[in-house]
Structure formats: structure tokens, C-alpha cells
Amino acid sequence: MQIDFGLDRDLREARIVVAMSGGVDSSVVAALAARTGAEVIGVTLQLYDHGEAAKRSGACCAGQDIYDASMVAERLGIAHYVLDYESRFRDSVIEHFADEYARGRTPVPCSLCNQGVKFRDLVAFAKELGADCLATGHYVRRVVNGDSVELHKGADPARDQSYFLYGTTREQLDFLRFPLGDLPKSEVRRIAEEEGLIVAAKPDSQDICFVPDGDYAGLVQRLRPETIAAGEIVDLEGRVLGTHRGVVHFTVGQRRGIEVGGQKEPLYVVRIEPEQQRLVVGPRRALAVEEMRVEEINWIAEDQTEIGVKVRSLASPVPASIDGGQVRFASAEYGVAPGQAAVFYDGTRMLGGGWIAETRSAVRSAMDAAA
CATH class of the missing domain: 2.40.30.10 (Translation factors)
Incomplete structure (x- = not known):
């Protein structure tokens, strides 16, 4: 299979930079780029300190994943760089994640990461290398419509990642390429097997990359200990119904963990008031x-x-x-x-x-x- 990278010059004279996370998707993008005959450079971000990264697996930009990306690059015969963005990622994504939970909000760190280190910083680095484009493994489609460039959902609804890319700028979209947008996951894995890539059967990561065990509350508790203070649970009229063990354990719409008995119908978190360490709860219709x-x-x-x-x-x-x-x-x-x-x-x-x-x-x- 050959993918059109939409470049306006002979691909044998082109340079394509590929963001390689160490997973099967970005590895296949690198393979597809290499098939074009262009010069391909893989770039992997290290988003954790070396000690922590070595302990993590199954999470984007971690120790095992950096190793896997380097092995894929070696297999494909392409150059490969690892960029240490640990401090940038900590300041712009992890600290923001903790702050949002402390404010009683529900953060979306993947969107923030894409807006920052993964697109803004990586696009800038790719341009410094003289690249013609930066290609990623996101399941979205870049569509040229006359004089404009549009971003569309991935063809496979189950894989579409457009929700996390809303912060992409028009200038970035001109430079970005998404070769997997028209492909189902099964075809991506088939290509990986065809290329003999060690990540062909590697499972997808399921959790937020910097919380691989899924314990969001534990991370926020360590960074913002004030979020574990106990407080009141009140109804929509302000009547006290009970107590909770810290706002860090709750998000709007949550039902689990509201330990209040004697109610006629199930209660959900309707609002979080972090200054008062208070949860406002109500029936589902209140959501x-x-x-x-x-x-x-x-x-x-x-x-x-x-x-x-x-x-x-x-x-x-x-x-x-x-x-x-x-x-x-x-x-x-x-x-x-x-x-x-x-x-x-x-x-x-x-x-x-x-x-x-x-x-x-x-x-x-x-x-x-x-x-």
C-alpha cells in the first residue's frame, strides 16, 4: 500500500518527519513514509524522567515505548531522535491536570498535550530540520478542498481522534499529515506485520499516559494534597445530606462514591464547589x-x-x-x-x-x- 502524503515535489527529494510514540499506529506511519522514497526522520518525545520512564510500559512516550520506537526506526533504516520534553510536559500538562481537578473541573490532558508539546513544539522542531511535513498516527483525515485545508473525522468511527485535535491551528494543519485517517485498525496491524515491526501486536494504551494505573485521584492527591480534605455533601437546596472524603475523588456526573442513604432516587454529582470542599448532588435530571x-x-x-x-x-x-x-x-x-x-x-x-x-x-x- 502506498499513501499520498500530499507534497508538491518529488518525494525522492522530500523530507518527512514522523512523530513516533512507540505504538503500532505511529510505527506504521513511519513505514508508509519510508515506502515513498522520501528521507524519513522519526522523533520520539520523552515525557518522564529517566527513572520513572524505565518503570512504565503501555503508555505513550515512556521507557519501553522509546525503545520500541528506536527498534522500529532501525528496522526501517531511518534516523531517529529522542527529545527530552519532560519539564515542558510536567509544567504544561501534568500540573494543569492537577490544578483543574483542584478547581472541581474535569480536564482533558490529551487535547492539551496535542496543542502544546506534540504539535506546537514538534512542528517547530520538524521545520528546524527542514521537513516538508510532520506525519502522526492520529485517526483523522486532512482534506484539501480548493484553496482550504479541512480536518475531518477518521473514516473508522471507533478510532476517530478528532475530538482531541480541536486546538490544531490552520497553519499547523497546512504542515501536518495523517496517513491513517482512511484506514481501519485491522489494516494498520496488517501493515505492521507485513513490515516485520516488533510492535505489530502491541496493545493500545487505555489510560492517560502519565497515569498508567488509572489512579487519577492518587496523582492529584500527591500534587495537590488539599484536595483530600473531607467536606459536606448537599442537595440542590443546600441541605446537608452527608460527608465525602475529598473532592479529588469526584467529577460532575459521577454516581459512585456518594455514600448517602435514605434517598428516593440515585444521586449524582451536579456541581463541585472546591473552595468550600463541597459536593452538590441531585437526581439524574439535574445533570x-x-x-x-x-x-x-x-x-x-x-x-x-x-x-x-x-x-x-x-x-x-x-x-x-x-x-x-x-x-x-x-x-x-x-x-x-x-x-x-x-x-x-x-x-x-x-x-x-x-x-x-x-x-x-x-x-x-x-x-x-x-x-
Whole structure:
């Protein structure tokens, strides 16, 4: 299989830089780039200190993964660099993750990482190397439409990663390439086997890369110990129902861990008030959101007022309208939490997105109207 990298000159004279995480996806991108006859350079980011990295596996940019990337590069006969971005990653992603949890918000570190070290910094490095493009293993499609370049969902809905790339700028999109956007995972693994890559059967990482054991609360507790202070659990009217063991253990929409008995229906976290170490809980209908305010919006496409909006990576876009930073859902949406990314679509085309700063509860609106 040959992939068109969309370059305007003879590929035998071109230079392609590939972001290699050590997984099967980026390794296959490197193999596909090498098949073109272009000069290919693999770049892997080390995002942890050497001691920690050596202990980790199954997480992007960790000790075993750096070794796997170097072995793939050797197999393909391409140059390979490892960049130490540990301090940048800690400051811009891990510390932000802990801060967001301490503020009672639900962070999306993968989006932040893509906006920072993985795209901004890697694009800059690739250009310093004189590359014609930077190729990654993301399952999204870059579509040239006349004079404009668009970013679309990956062809395989189960693999689409466009939600995490909303912060990509138009200038970056001109330089980026996503060779896997039209491929199913099964074909990617077949190519890896065909190329004899050691990562052909390597499992995908499932957790946030810097929390490979999935214990988010444990990480935040170490970095922000104030988040483990016990506090009150109150209902929508402010009546105290019980106590909790620290806001770090909760996110908006969560049901597990709310140890309050004697209620007529299950309770969910509706709001977190970290200054008071307080959880506000209510029935599921209290999670219905009619409107949200979105900050730091990045438009890849032209501004639109009628959009589809996705508020979780695994959710489907739902109809909404946008005016400035105010997004109003066509019908109440559930699972909307401050700190998450709100990503805008027009069909398969990803338009842009931003961070959810504040939500407006449909139940609260009804209560206000009745007052």
C-alpha cells in the first residue's frame, strides 16, 4: 500500500518527519513514509524522567515505548531522535491536570498535550530540520478542498481522534499529515506485520499516559494534597445530606462514591464547589444542561452559528447554536462538565472547539423561572 502524503515535489527529494510514540499506529506511519522514497526522520518525545520512564510500559512516550520506537526506526533504516520534553510536559500538562481537578473541573490532558508539546513544539522542531511535513498516527483525515485545508473525522468511527485535535491551528494543519485517517485498525496491524515491526501486536494504551494505573485521584492527591480534605455533601437546596472524603475523588456526573442513604432516587454529582470542599448532588435530571460558556475557542474552519457539538470523546455530536462563547443545545444534554473540551462539527468536518468554562442547568433555569 502506498499513501499520498500530499507534497508538491518529488518525494525522492522530500523530507518527512514522523512523530513516533512507540505504538503500532505511529510505527506504521513511519513505514508508509519510508515506502515513498522520501528521507524519513522519526522523533520520539520523552515525557518522564529517566527513572520513572524505565518503570512504565503501555503508555505513550515512556521507557519501553522509546525503545520500541528506536527498534522500529532501525528496522526501517531511518534516523531517529529522542527529545527530552519532560519539564515542558510536567509544567504544561501534568500540573494543569492537577490544578483543574483542584478547581472541581474535569480536564482533558490529551487535547492539551496535542496543542502544546506534540504539535506546537514538534512542528517547530520538524521545520528546524527542514521537513516538508510532520506525519502522526492520529485517526483523522486532512482534506484539501480548493484553496482550504479541512480536518475531518477518521473514516473508522471507533478510532476517530478528532475530538482531541480541536486546538490544531490552520497553519499547523497546512504542515501536518495523517496517513491513517482512511484506514481501519485491522489494516494498520496488517501493515505492521507485513513490515516485520516488533510492535505489530502491541496493545493500545487505555489510560492517560502519565497515569498508567488509572489512579487519577492518587496523582492529584500527591500534587495537590488539599484536595483530600473531607467536606459536606448537599442537595440542590443546600441541605446537608452527608460527608465525602475529598473532592479529588469526584467529577460532575459521577454516581459512585456518594455514600448517602435514605434517598428516593440515585444521586449524582451536579456541581463541585472546591473552595468550600463541597459536593452538590441531585437526581439524574439535574445533570441536564441547556447552555454552556466556552472559552479559548480555536476555529480551524470559518465561524458558524449552527453546529454539532461534542462534549465527551466517546459522545456523538448534538445540534447546538453558538454566539460568541455561548453555546445553546437544541435539547438538554447530559454529561457536560466544566474543564472538558467542547468540539464543534459540521457533519464529518471538525470546525474547532474550546474549553467548557460554565454550564447552565435546565433544572436551575426552571427553578429560577418558578421563583
